[in-house]
Amino acid sequence: MMTAVWTLSLSYLKKSKIQNLFIALLILLSTLLVATATIIISNTGNLFTDMHNKTNGSHQILTFEKGLHDPELVHQWWESQTGVDVSSLMRYHTLSGITHQEQDIPNLYLFMMDMPKLPIGVDKLVFAEGEESAGPEKGTVWVPTSMAYANNIAVGDTIGFHTGKAPLELKVSAIVIDVPYGAPFTNTARVWMNSEDYQIKLTALEGEDNYLMGLRFDDYSANTGYWDRFTGELGTPFLESKMEFEGISSFYLIINQIIGFVMIFLGLVMMLIALITIGFTISDAILANYKTIGVLKSLGLTSRRTIGTYAIQYGFLSAIAIIPGLALSTMLSKVIINLSVSSLRTDHSDLNIQGTGAALLVGLLLFVLVLLCVVLYAKKARSVQPVQAIRYGMSEMESNKIKSRMNSAGARKIGFGNLPVIAVIGLRNLIKNLKGSALMLILTLMASSVLVLGYVVLSSIIGIQQTAAKWGYDSANIAAMVINKSTFPRAEFEKALTSDSRIKDFGWQGNLTAIVNSEPAPNKENTNDPTLSIYLSVVDGSYEKFGFATVSGHNPRQKNEIAIGVNVARSLDKELGDVIEVYIEGKKQSLIITGIYQAISNMSNSARMTIEGVRTVSPGFNNMDVAFINVNDLSQADAVVRDLNDRFKESTSVVTQQTLLDSVFKEAANILIYPMSLMGLFFIFVTFIIIYSTCRINIRIESKTYGIYKSIGMTSNRIRLSIALGITALAAVGALLGIAAGVYLLPVLLETILSSYGIVQLPVILNWSGIIAVACISILSAALGSWASSKVISKASPRILVVE
Template sequence: MFLKIVKNDFIRNKISTISVLLFITMAVILATSAVNNVTTLIQSMAKLEERAVPADIAQMHTGEFDQAEIDRFTLQYRDHIAMQETMILQNVDGSNIHFSQNQTLAGTIQDISFVVQNRKFDFILNLDNEKLDVKEGFVAVPIYFMEQHDLKIGDTITVKSGGYEKEFVISDYARDFEMNSSLTSSKRFVINHNDFHEMFVIGPGEMEYLIEFKLNKNGDADTVQTAYIEAGLPANGPSIRGKMFLLFNAMSDIAVAMVIILISILLLIIAFLCIRLTFLASIDEDLREIGVMKAMGISKEDIKKVYLNKYRAISLIAGIIGYLLSLATVNLLNGNIKLYISSDLSGSLNYLLSLIAPLLVYFIIVMYCKRVLKRIDKISAVEALRRDSIEHGKNGKHHFPLIKNKFFSINIYMGLVDVWKRFKLYRLLFVIFIVCTFIVILPVNIFNTMTSPEFSTYMGIGKQDMRIDLRRTDRITEDFIKLQQELENDNDIEKFATYVTSSYPVKNEEGSWNYMNIEIGDFSAFPLNYLEGRGPEREGEISLSFANAAKDGLNKQVGDEVTVRVGGREQSLTVTGIYQDITNGGKTAKANANLGVNEKAVLWYIVSMDMVDGVNIPAKMDYYQNAYSTAQVNDIKEYTQQTLGNIINQMGTVVIGGIAIAIIIAVLITALFLRMLLSKDISQIAIMRSVGLTLKQINHQYMAGTMMVLVVGIILGVVIANLLGEFLVSMAMSSMGAAKIEFVHIVWQTWLLCPLALITTVGWTIFMSCKVAVKDDLSVVLRS
């Protein structure tokens, strides 16, 4: 009997049943994909970490050092330290690495190093997550450069520097747990021991050292790092904790997963509204049948089961179909994981855990259906037989005389009046249009913000036309002085400012010392947007990044003091401002130039500049890149793209998916709503037709009302996406160093293109739904 009821109901309401089935299926697909994505990310990161055995503390160092001192320190803190390894990195400028048809890696913001595989831990892996074993004459290329320059296995790269020239064949792609992400500023090419020795002897690049510690299970990283600094051991470079490597690797996939989860939650909310509309339409259509069943003595629970069983079946079928389709859809979301973290995503656990999503959707829908069906309890047999439909709330007395209408045609005016009088009914559709607009606009705003030059302010960089980075080389100081002299005489440069970043010992909240990267220079030339306060303008002033000022950092506020050790003596600096920075683990600082450069721990020099109006910026960039081959010359947009390219690409996919999902939802819900509305108004429509109104005039009434709801919903949706979206994104980014994101709005996209796409598709749906629904035979309707 149950199957017969479901079958007959499906035959009678094919369109609405298929629409609800498709909608619930789509909700299940997204929810399942989100769960699968997060589960796969967690599993893959655990497997990669297990195979790569990354360091818990990694200290970069440039300059001479004594390995024996490191060994004695390791023995002294054996209770905390399980293993120690020092990796030698031969830094090679990108302009000295040639590939394809005389192309080079010049212009990359990444520091390029050639290394050999470690012996104890911090292993660099291939795409099968196996330790790389590179043969002589071959090289393993980081995945980052494989993607950036479409390098393929079997291609060759040539290293040319001074008297050294060597051609390497690409044998593998290097999956590097510590330096995979574009957010880390270094990349490691893996070569054979013999090739490395040959390169070391001839010396095409500067030596740098990665001093790494793997801690025991109960080892304390703070204790080891503090002791390391107080012992005066080599620390001419940044220091990174193991948890930061984990964050860098997962950041892009976490960002995508968070957006998908948000969309999934919105879809569940819309699912409730969708089912509500469908139930109301079905109950209105079957009102007399419900009255007959109640008059016959059938219990209200049995009557509700007739409707509930149908949606149980639909939810079950949608859950199965959605789960199966998600197995294909999830590949679109897991592409980045498959490339950067693990090529083998065949584990069964993520598929088992993904079953949580369809099961949860099923139970939520069933529980909501039971709540909506409580309306049947309020229907008496007598009233059901006398009335045509359920009264949805009490209608107040609204008077809208036609004589006062001076702006619209009669049909449009009547449609708008209908919305006002029955807004409680229309508000469901209104909320859906707001949510659909939110789903479209939020990813678009995130994407536009991340690709805008203004995003540099969240990377601790002022807005500028061009940026020149000088990294550690033998002639870095000489090049820096020469570059400043040339810029002063370049009439195409409107203004420029120089900045030097060094590593300084800074006293933390516990009174011990940590190393921190501090940039000194004139920060009034290219100012940042500060969350609080201002930049350092005078001697004795410093500004901190949001992550550095937070409780798990230095725990400072504007006006507090920070103790920095410079030249062997301590200086107290006043915190004048707090800014946002997602680079270098989010923990950076900026101080007035009077602080003085820590010459022994200089990390890099940066020159920021603005051009005179009309200057060809790309041509100027080419000139300085050729004049200073070891420099990295970029405009700020290219710098952002190289740093966040992976996240930007994935967010682009989310934008396309969000637009497609929102349009499908809006079309389905609009069709369902109009079906319910026109079914409810069948008698009223018949009366209008009997007094002489044409189908076209009736169409215009319903189209005018629904289009007004759509337009107002879109406007509010855009506003909410701009305001609430900034709040949600800021919450998500606060852990990464950016606590207050302000969207960059491209007006023609957010206020014209995206709304126009929704208006066009939904408008067509409104037109077609109204056109079909009012063509029933008038005599049949009046007789019923």
């Protein structure tokens, strides 16, 4: 009998070559998608953490630009602390913008570093390209990977740095991984100069040198205690700028989180579709071979061995599909990870990809699930009764069920007699094969929802200017950043803005580091309330005027009001109307929370205040280094930018909002477009495969009926068109449901990932014409699949179809 089982299994494989090939491809794609997502998720954070540890990366970066502390004194204090590694005190000069290959690259803020003697200690540099040495040679610089890869800068290229006078031209001798300033989408970079070049070429420029230093704690969670001791011993809190570890790490991780989440979700969906399809195929294979199975059982073939024929068939298909799927997943995940964390990659060593063991487990799990699914559905063969099989070609109950379905009141209400023949045949095909119709409906729904989600996410990032405020940015037409504060002629600049008739209004924004903690409730026993060091934005003017948005409430308007980021609100368990304590320059101020906002920068670990509120505790505060400018006519923005840059180029960098956002988010769109497009193609292909396979099964079952149609004079193409029109109508319904899911449901799931990064409401742009066009791709795929599957009707003669 085992010989019979093997013979039957091989005959099933040979009999339906195309259908089996498509099922194998479906299993392969399921394996590829789920295993790739598993590897990406496994590596999210690991690659950054490994490089951060390898370079002894800093947890905090202190910059001294405001003249509020003696850098040497602060550096000496931190060097005297135990449990903290401290970098050398590094000198730098700020510049803005470069010229590369005769093309200006604006909105690039550069810390031109006076290269210290190696080793640096904290934030060691790793050479990605170029020859490793103790420092740049004279006339050359080292640039970070984030700056080089985003702007196609290679070793040997010459870069012109904007100094406000003649460009400072230097040759790139090496590209280095600089972890704290090397994240994707950043517009700030450290450029490492030869010390002699720095002394000759930069100290001659107007403006004072600035300093920075990095701190790495043995226990980062204990850093608050160090800062409390700093305040106590030096008599003042730290008043300069401080970059936190969360801000350093967030942009390294967020893209992989998005891609991994989307892929694991869609991979699980595809796996479920694969299992349902296999179950449906087995059910219909049993139905199609009902007489054969009945005859074999009458000859002594047991139900267990009948099930075994299907288990061998699909076990073999799974094995030959899962193995290449796993191999391809390793290559695909490496490509995606290399794109998303390219700034951590060197030309002499590949990224250490982890998670292959987890991917193998995914493959094994998928294989087991396929076998379990086969056994579950193949059990239907046990109920095959030889007499009923020979008489009806199916069970008597199934035969009666189909007859009652076709004669039901619902079918009669459709009014088959009043419809064209083509429509009747198409509807009959759908009603008679409800399981297959349900599968195709679900499939087109999922395919269109995936395509719509990808389109919505990409179009929302590409068109981010329309929703900048909802990402935590301003919506002003122009931003002017003060690069050289000591030489900036503020009064002259403001006079130029006021006298320009093209400018509608302007205002200033500054920032400082503040400490916030919860106001203890009267009945609260625990007085150890959480404290946070946050980025505090200060605006001289109206937040609303420059387009700052909130998730709830409104931005601060009075000096006793504050708006806080969603992660600050979450950490301190604060809501609108609550009182929060803010320490500004070491002085406590109790403020009312009037708004809660989301911001992807600083992961919403930030707050907003008015300048009047800050001056309540710091009357001399005037550290406002960004001007927001609105114009009367947006078409004049570029001209205003050119005029201001020409006049104040030695101390400021002026860019339009479009330029500002493009320089940051264009890279994100470029990284996302490849995996999103690939997943969309997968689902289009899967739609074609499953609908082709399902229609072939239905056509085989209905072969007698189609033979009768042809025998009474109906052409093959007309029958095929009837089937295709019915499937297309069903796919259109699925696409409509998919549009709703892709626009309203799946973005909500994506928000669960972005929430930890400070985005609780995904800002989407809904271009309905594009959404409908993208969703129609799944309808086209379904129509092509059904048309291609019905080709067998045109090849077969009516007599062969009737005789089977």
